[in-house]
Amino acid sequence: QKEVEQDPGPLSVPEGAIVSLNCTYSNSAFQYFMWYRQYSRKGPELLMYTYSSGNKEDGRFTAQVDKSSKYISLFIRDSQPSDSATYLCAMSAGYSSASKIIFGSGTRLSIRP
Amino acid sequence: NAGVTQTPKFRVLKTGQSMTLLCAQDMNHEYMYWYRQDPGMGLRLIHYSVGEGTTAKGEVPDGYNVSRLKKQNFLLGLESAAPSQTSVYFCASREGTLETDEQYFGPGTRLTVT
Numbered sequence: 588q589k590e591v592e593q594d595p596g597p598l599s600v601p602e603g604a605i606v607s608l609n610c611t612y613s614n615s616a617f618q619y620f621m622w623y624r625q626y627s628r629k630g631p632e633l634l635m636y637t638y639s640s641g642n643k644e645d646g647r648f649t650a651q652v653d654k655s656s657k658y659i660s661l662f663i664r665d666s667q668p669s670d671s672a673t674y675l676c677a678m679s680a681g682y683s684s685a686s687k688i689i690f691g692s693g694t695r696l697s698i699r700p
Numbered sequence: 701n702a703g704v705t706q707t708p709k710f711r712v713l714k715t716g717q718s719m720t721l722l723c724a725q726d727m728n729h730e731y732m733y734w735y736r737q738d739p740g741m742g743l744r745l746i747h748y749s750v751g752e753g754t755t756a757k758g759e760v761p762d763g764y765n766v767s768r769l770k771k772q773n774f775l776l777g778l779e780s781a782a783p784s785q786t787s788v789y790f791c792a793s794r795e796g797t798l799e800t801d802e803q804y805f806g807p808g809t810r811l812t813v814t
Contacts (some may be wrong), residue, residue: 595740621802630704630790630805631743675742687758688803692742 590614593691595674601699606663610676610691613657617678617689620652622661625673625693634674635661666698702726704806706791710777712812720744721776721809723791730796732774733758733803736787743790749774750796781813 600606607668608622617638623631633652637643643650649662659678663670683694709720723732730751736742745758749768763785765777774793778785788810792803 591742593742623737628808630807633802633807636802687745687748690743692740 588613589692590689591676591678591691593625594690594694597695599697599699600666602666602668604666604686606661606666606670606696608661608663608674608676608694610659611657611688612659612678613679614680614689615654615657616680616682618625619679619686620650620659621677621688622648622650623675623677623690625675627672631675668698668700671696671698704791704793704804706789706806708809709807710810713778713813715782717781718777718779719750719781719811720753721789721791721811723734723774723776723793723806724772725774725791725793725804726772727793727795728771729804730771731794732768733792733794734764734774734776735790735792736760736785737790737808738787739790744775745787755772781811783813785811786813787811 591612608651609628622635624634625631637650640652640654647664651660673693673695675693677688704725733748734746737743744760747766749755752771755766767775788808790808791806794803
């Protein structure tokens, strides 16, 4: 079983829709949770970063962490065609010597104009 | 400020050939990483470095070697390429402070081994 599970999609929604992307994980030591966005043929870039449980909002994006269920979500409101990308969840246990980050396999998202 | 750069962008190798991928960062970051990305597998850590002169194995180190002789550069070597090493390779760097765990990624190197 992978430490981090993510539905690969593809997910296609109309412009303006609310998008929900999710990951589950098995390692209860994870405390730092991230979402990266990766455009086609580009490197990933950090989109959202949260620590422990709770919600964090940044513009149209909301990251949610439920440590009791080992479940994290990313919501995108008023989705735009420019949001079309692959979204990778990632998590780490903390700031140990290298705090290795474990990535999900990514969900490919397409926003239809 | 170029961030993280990778050389080359594309490469085709024959089985058994060797090559070196170069990663350079101009952000004075302590930590550097090499990942490979395969369909359905996400990003998997090959090797990493927590400072100049140090290297350590990641999740999938077999068939690869690395060196970090200078703080700004992290080299990934394939001594005898195999078709299973066909992948997209990403380098990343991180500041290494306690304030952030953000990794900055390069644009990737697409490697095909025939």
